[in-house]
Amino acid sequence: MLIRFYVGAVFVSEGVQKFRSPDALGSGRFDRAGIPAPGFIAPPDGVLEIVCGARDFAHRSRTDLARLCGSLFLLIVGAGAHSLDARLGRTATAHVPARH
Numbered sequence: 001m002l003i004r005f006y007v008g009a010v011f012v013s014e015g016v017q018k019f020r021s022p023d024a025l026g027s028g029r030f031d032r033a034g035i036p037a038p039g040f041i042a043p044p045d046g047v048l049e050i051v052c053g054a055r056d057f058a059h060r061s062r063t064d065l066a067r068l069c070g071s072l073f074l075l076i077v078g079a080g081a082h083s084l085d086a087r088l089g090r091t092a093t094a095h096v097p098a099r100h
Contacts, residue, residue, distance in 0.1 A: 004057065011053025018046030
């Protein structure tokens with residue numbers, strides 16, 4: 001989960017920096033790299049980095065948290081009588097021959 005936070009933070013940070021320092025990190029950087037129409041391309045790129053970085057962080061964090069909570073629930077409470085584990089366990093014990 002920490003790596004996803006880091007990646008999202010990097011994208012958001014890079015997007016914000018494109019607007020805070022456009023000559024160094026926005027359109028100026030794109031111009032030095034030889035990208036055509038840097039003044040046109042840099043602002044939408046910055047917006048996409050901010051939006052996608054924030055979305056990725058929020059979505060992934062929520063998904064990871066849901067998985068963690070579900071796993072902890074199953075660990076504490078167990079799968080239950082109607083679970084596949086319980087059914088397979090009953091089937092496996094039903095076919096084991098009795099020892100004499």
